[in-house]
Amino acid sequence: MSDYQPRLDDIQFILNQVLRAPERLAELPVFQEVDAELMAQVLEEAGKFVAAEIAPLNRCGDEVGAQWHQGAVTLPPGFKDAYQAFWQAGWASLTTATEDGGQALPAVLESVLYEWLSAANHGWTMAPGLLHGAYECIKHHASEALQAQYASKVGTGEWLATMCLTEPHAGSDLGLATTRAVPQADGSYQIRGTKIFISGGEHDLTDNIVHLVLARLPDAPPGPKGLSLFLVPKFYADGSRSAVHCERIEEKMGIHGSPTCVMRFDEATGWLVGELGRGLNAMFVMMNAARLHVALQGVGLLDAAWQKADAYAHERRQMRAPKPVGVKGEVTDLIIEHPAVRRILDTQRAWVDGARVLAYKTGLALDIAKHHPDAAQRESAQRWCALTTPILKAACTEQGFHGASDCLQVFGGHGYVSEWGIEQNLRDARIAMIYEGTNEIQAIDLLMxxxxxxxxxxxxxxxxxxxxxxxxxxxxxxxxxxxxxxxxxxxxxxxxxxxxxxxxxxxxxxxxxxxxxxxxxxxxxxxxxxxxxxxxxxxxxxxxxxxxxxxxxxxxxxxxxxxxxxxxxxxxxxxx
The missing domain is CATH 1.20.120 (Four Helix Bundle (Hemerythrin (Met), subunit A))
Known part of the structure; x- marks a missing residue:
């Protein structure tokens, strides 16, 4: 099957005709130069980059996968070159502030970009997926010294970042985390502990990796209120390497191109981000940004599965379909003519299109909440984001998996073999229902x-x-x-x-x-x-x-x- 192709016409229609995005953004003084033409140019180039550079690596990434050897991780062929081209072209820094080397463009454009990237190659996209949240976390909570050293590097994507929360005994209940941070006389901390399920904890894409780690001081109280957040780089400013080690990478159901690492911190030197005992507050800046991106992963992966199924249905010939009443002429034996197949494809299309409206509206709301001159508008946008983030994360990822399964059904037995690529969509989509807060937790968060x-x-x-x-x-x-x-x-x-x-x-x-x-x-x-x-x-x-x-x-x-x-x-x- 052909690689995923971003379809700009659909996106343009939703942004311009449905959501009137250029008009809403024109209300924000910071985006006075952002009009429909500029947005179209950015998205057109983004679509070209995704189709030419990222989508063709999808199958190789799945079949070769990330490779671990004596603590070093090598990503599949082509991944490093594609990532270097990605950040150097400015795609990693669409929304980063100009003073940190970014373009300061609207969040909704980044939303579209990451939907397309996930659809084209979910495993590769895991690498830059946390950049925006890590940058915002450093920008809003780190000291001036840490910002000067790391904000631009992370904000432009020159260095990648991780979010080190989970431990073998502490998954959804982060309050059980036991990783220790011991204060030093120079103001730094020595970090000791093991973190698991760390996406991109070790790789060869960038020269440095910035780890944001939840840990607790020796005298900190138990539970989540005792957790603080620390920044631990792979390499320090003098070129020396920190005492952070990748013990292994997990063998997984999907996203084989993304290394899911077990990371050991052996008295690694790090620095406090935010306030002591308020690590989760600082970390949630990353997590909330990540949850919208995960929702868009669900949308993108469903769209990718739909593209494959729709193309197959227009080519595959089987028994002649029943002829609808009132239809003139003969009905062909293409399976696209069959009501059962048509129902699958039209239903998943309804989910993709409707979810895009809601997700892009949320992307717009992020900028309105941050930049609108009217306090009432900011409050309304913030309310929308808070309410819909758990809804979108849970609903879009659930449909991304179950909808991909329905699209696989269109292929019949051919969908179950790897030749057509649809089974990879299904495997890759499953993780999105689990990470960044399981969908069950999202539901409890919404209701309670x-x-x-x-x-x-x-x-x-x-x-x-x-x-x-x-x-x-x-x-x-x-x-x-x-x-x-x-x-x-x-x-x-x-x-x-x-x-x-x-x-x-x-x-x-x-x-x-x-x-x-x-x-x-x-x-x-x-x-x-x-x-x-x-x-x-x-x-x-x-x-x-x-x-x-x-x-x-x-x-x-x-x-x-x-x-x-x-x-x-x-x-x-x-x-x-």
Missing amino acids: RKVVADGGAALHTTLDELALGLSASHVHEAQVLDLFAQLRALTAQALATAQAPDGAVRLSWVAGDYLRLATLALLAWSWTQIDVAVQALPATNDTATRWHAPAAALRAWVLPEFDMRAQMVRTQCIRA
């Missing part, structure tokens, strides 16, 4: 910390904002308003249940179902926005007809799930 914690205020305000402009006289918009009303009612029941002695247990049973309800309601809303944009196009326009089938699939095959999930939530909730 984002909804119950404030009595549903943020959710209700967000739904009010989304409902503006929707008309009950329009059949599809009326459906969205009805889904919003049901979600509000179920939220009221969840709030009542939270007050019960066993409320936390009851809600934990159905947190995933509640997140799915919110996802479906938002997905339905995103398609009303697509509908409005499509209606503004000439009826005969190819762009207009492109969106009809997935819109129909959403309403026929996706949204009916809402009633099932709602009933599941009701079974655990007290009637409000």
Whole structure:
């Protein structure tokens, strides 16, 4: 099968016609020079780079994989050259501040770039995937001395970075971490401990690797409040190597081109980032940025699987499909004519398109929250980001895996063998449901910390904002308003249940179902926005007809799930 190809027309339509991104960005003084033409130029060049330099390495990366030998890790052929070309061309620093060598462009452009990179080559993209979060963490929490030494190097991608959280006994519960940091007279710390599942902990892509490590001082209290964050480079300024060792890399189901390392810190010298005992606060700058990128991994991997399945369905001949009533002429024996195949492809297309609207809206919101001159606009954007980040991370990655499985089904037995490449999409997609906070944790975060914690205020305000402009006289918009009303009612029941002695247990049973309800309601809303944009196009326009089938699939095959999930939530909730 051919390599993944970014399709700029689809992205342009969503950014320009659906979200009116250039108009929203024009409200921000910092982006006065960023218009639709500039955005198109950036994305066009990004698409060319991804298609020419990154996508062709995907199969080799999977088959050869990262190689470990006596503590050194070598990445698959072509990976290093591609990465050097990537950062030197400025793709790693799209949103980095100009004073740190970046281009200070909008976050939504970076969102599109990383979606395409993940779709083209997930294993390779793991390397720069944490750069933005690491840069923001250093920029906002490190001392001036550390910023001077590391912000530009990480911000431009000249040096790569890691996020060292997990330990053999401490995965989702980071409060169990035991890695020690002992203060030294010169203000540095000696770091000792072992971290596992460290993406890119050791490699040959860059001259240095900057490790951001959670550890606790000897007298720190137990639990998460005792954790602090430290910066430990692979190499120090004088060229000496730190006492950080890669003991091995994991043999994994997928993303073979990315080394998942076991890292041992043997009294390695490091420096405090942020305040003592507030390491998680500093680290969450990285984690929240990473969660949006992981959501986009799900979108990109699903789009890659869909591209393969769609191309195959237009070539594969089998038995003649049933002829729809009213269709003139003969129906061919291409499997694309079969309703079962058409349903799979149109349904996954509906997920990709709708999720892009929500993810790109979140990318825009990141910049609005940071730069908009109006405080109310900043508050609204921040509320949207906080509420939708766990939704997008969980929903997009779940669909990325299960949707890729459906796309594999289009191939029949050919999908199960490696020749066609679709099985790699499935294997690579699975990890995204686990890392950066498992999807179950995202669901609990949404329901307990984002909804119950404030009595549903943020959710209700967000739904009010989304409902503006929707008309009950329009059949599809009326459906969205009805889904919003049901979600509000179920939220009221969840709030009542939270007050019960066993409320936390009851809600934990159905947190995933509640997140799915919110996802479906938002997905339905995103398609009303697509509908409005499509209606503004000439009826005969190819762009207009492109969106009809997935819109129909959403309403026929996706949204009916809402009633099932709602009933599941009701079974655990007290009637409000």
